[in-house]
Amino acid sequence: MALTTSEIEVVSDSPATESSTTVKADANEPVITDVFSASAYGNLEKLRKFVQIDGCSLSKPDVNGYYALQWASLNNFAGAAQYIIDHGADVNAVDNSRQTALHWAAVRGWVLVADVLLQNGARLEAADANGYRATHVAAQYGQTTFLNHLITKYVADFDSPDNYGRSQLHWASYKGFADTIRLLLFRDANPRRQDIEGCTPLHWAAISGNMDACTILVHAGTKEELLLKDNAGFTPAQLASDKGHRHVAFFLLNAQRTQGRCFKGKFFTEKLGQMGYAPILFFILIALMVLFVNSILLEPTFPRLTAAVGLWGWMAVSLAFGTLLMFYRCSSKDPGYVKKRSEAFANRAVEDGPLLDIDLSNSLTWTGNWSQLCPSCKIIRPVRSKHCPSCKLCVEQFDHHCPWISNCVGKRNRWDFFVFLCMATITGSVSGAVAIQRMWTDPAVFPTSITWFHRMLIIHPGAIIFLFMDFILWIAATTLAISQGSQIARNITTNELANRGRYWSGVSGFNNTIFSYEKLLKNFQKLSADLQYSDFHVSVEKITSFLQRCYQPRVTPHNTLAKNETTLTYT
Incomplete structure (x- = not known):
């Protein structure tokens, strides 16, 4: 596949040729000389003068073929747009590229002017010369709110191909607009759709090297999208590697390996694989407890247990049993899974509409953050929730997925996990102290340290092994307990701390x-x-x-276009 010929044409709003609406950006006052410049600047007073006094027509294009209604729509002047429509302008008039005013409104995502156009008869599914509808343009520019408004209020088709077979999801994936991708997948857009070159949205995300787009598509998809080949026989990972996006290629190859394990498809081994490291850790804890009792407390070569040492020793055994119970509780307890929509609702027939029952504006959990949409579970996640790729469910107040308990740590089991770590730390400290005391007071050893260690290794190998393993587990449990305690005190999760640059920006x-x-x-x-x-x-x-x-936050002004950038062209 020749990548140079398969690049998606990118929509831009840079001016093409100078027209009557082109104005110097550094001028103190805009120069308004005709109905087109008056529409572009929303000057209703001069617009009325041109129409009612000078008799200018609003149904004719300018020298470049653009209409006054398009200029008003591009700059969100709903009042001017309504005036233009009321005075004879065709709401569906097309320019030389067959773009309508609705296309221009979609560039900057103006919902208000789009309502004016659509309520006055604008064709929602009007396509330009390239087959781009307003929803395509919104996806190309990442106007997620505008796109959702058209889908929710006007039942716009959000999964339609253009002249090259590329859907809105293809465009959003190529441009790397993560929020738009989430919305489209949330609305059940087809991630397996292939364009005329056989490329899926994941292919185009890989070509452009958008890690966020690839991550969302992979987590919401299946192994099939990872292995689909284009017309030239390339997978998304191969295209990413060919383009020099090594981090994306590595991620996609790792996703292929993860979803293509050899145990998949076999019931017993698949269930065993889903259990993670929890059985291993459980076996280690049981083995250490048995080793402590046999090699430390009941070892006949050690001196007879005193009352104090025996009390501390059997207290450590009791704490170990409690730790095992907390371990089981953490591993088996629901961490705060957010329930998916019912299968009947999620698999609704196409003719029933594109999930019209989902009204984000009326959702109790919706806060206006598009990252709340889970394209995998098809739900609106509560704030601070996250989708776990391992559990394949969303978790409230997601902290992290712990492979050693084979479960997520979230809202409902975070305190259980913290108590488990504290008990493991105390158990390791007490049992380690008892083991050292028993070994140190053994009268059979020689005074020098080298001889003492060698003698212990020969006579009490079980005690040495226990002490070594106990120290490793104690270090791990103590570190995690301190970390979790600090985060709980600050009301923050591990996930939020790891992504603080993204979550706390602005x-x-x-x-x-x-x-x-x-x-x-x-x-x-x-x-x-x-x-x-x-x-x-x-x-x-x-x-x-x-x-x-x-800690005054540095506020970055919103990206705005200069006033002279009022020409819309597809290049």
Whole structure:
């Protein structure tokens, strides 16, 4: 496949040739000389003058073939658009590229002017010379809100091919608009659709090297999309490698290996594979407990147990049993799975409509964040939830997926996981101390350290093995317990901490951090009041104000186009 000839044509809004609407961007006041410039700037007063006094027509194009209604639609002047339509303009007039005013409104995602056009008879499914509909243009520019508005309110077709067989999902994947991809997959767009060159949306995401797009498509899809080949015989991973996107190629190849395990398809081995490392860890804990009892407490070559050492030793055994119970609880408990829609609703027939029952504006969990849409589970996730690729379900307050318990750590089992880690730390500390005491007080060893170690290794190999394994597990449990305790105190999860650069960007980011510290300080204040410590006082307001001054977020202005960039062309 010749990649140079298979690139998708990219929609741009750079000006083509200078027309009567072209105005210098640095001018203090716009130069309005005709109905086209008046429409572009939304100057209704001058527009009325040109039409009602000068007798200018609103149904004729300018020198480049563009209509006044298109200029008003491009810049979201709904009042001007309504005036133009009321005075004889054709709402479905097309320019030289067969683009309508609705196409121009889709470039910048203007919902208000789109409503004006559609309520006055604009053809929703009108296609231009390339077969692009308004939904295609919205996908090309990542106008997710606009696209969802057309789908929800006007039942727009969101999975239609253009002249090259490329759907809206192809375009969003190629351009790397993650939110648009989520919406389309959430609405059941077909991720396996192949264009005239045999490329799926995943092929185009791989060609452009968009890791976010590839990640969403892979997690929401199956092994079939990973192995589909284009007309030239290339898989998405091969195209990514050929384009030099090594990180994308590595991710796709790893996804192929993960979904193509040899045990898949065999019931017993598949179930065993889904259990993860939990059986291994359970066996290790049982083996260590047996080793501790036989090689430390009941070992006949050690001195007779004293009452104090025996008490601590059997206390460690009791703690070990409690740790095993907490381990089972963490592994088997529901971490906070968000239920999927019913199969009957999810697999609704095509003629019933494109999931019209999903009204994001009326959803109790919808906050306007498109990342809440789960294209895999087809649900609106609660805030702080995340889809787990291992469990294939969304988890509330997702912390992380722990392979050692073969379960996610989330809202419902996070405290259980923390208690399990604390008990494992205490058990390891007590049993390790008892083991060291028993070995150190053994009168059969020689005084030098080298001789002592060799003698212990020969006479008490079980004790040495136990101490070594106990130390490794104690280090791991202690580190995780400290980490989890710190995150719980700050009201943050491991997932949020790992993605803090993405989750906390912009104005609201540091406010979330301040809220965490504010909540923690208020907890301390309440505790001090309960304990009647009159000398303990923390001013939350002062500290919060100080943090806000120290961590002023850097606000990046929204991307805007210069006023002279008012020509819409497809290049």
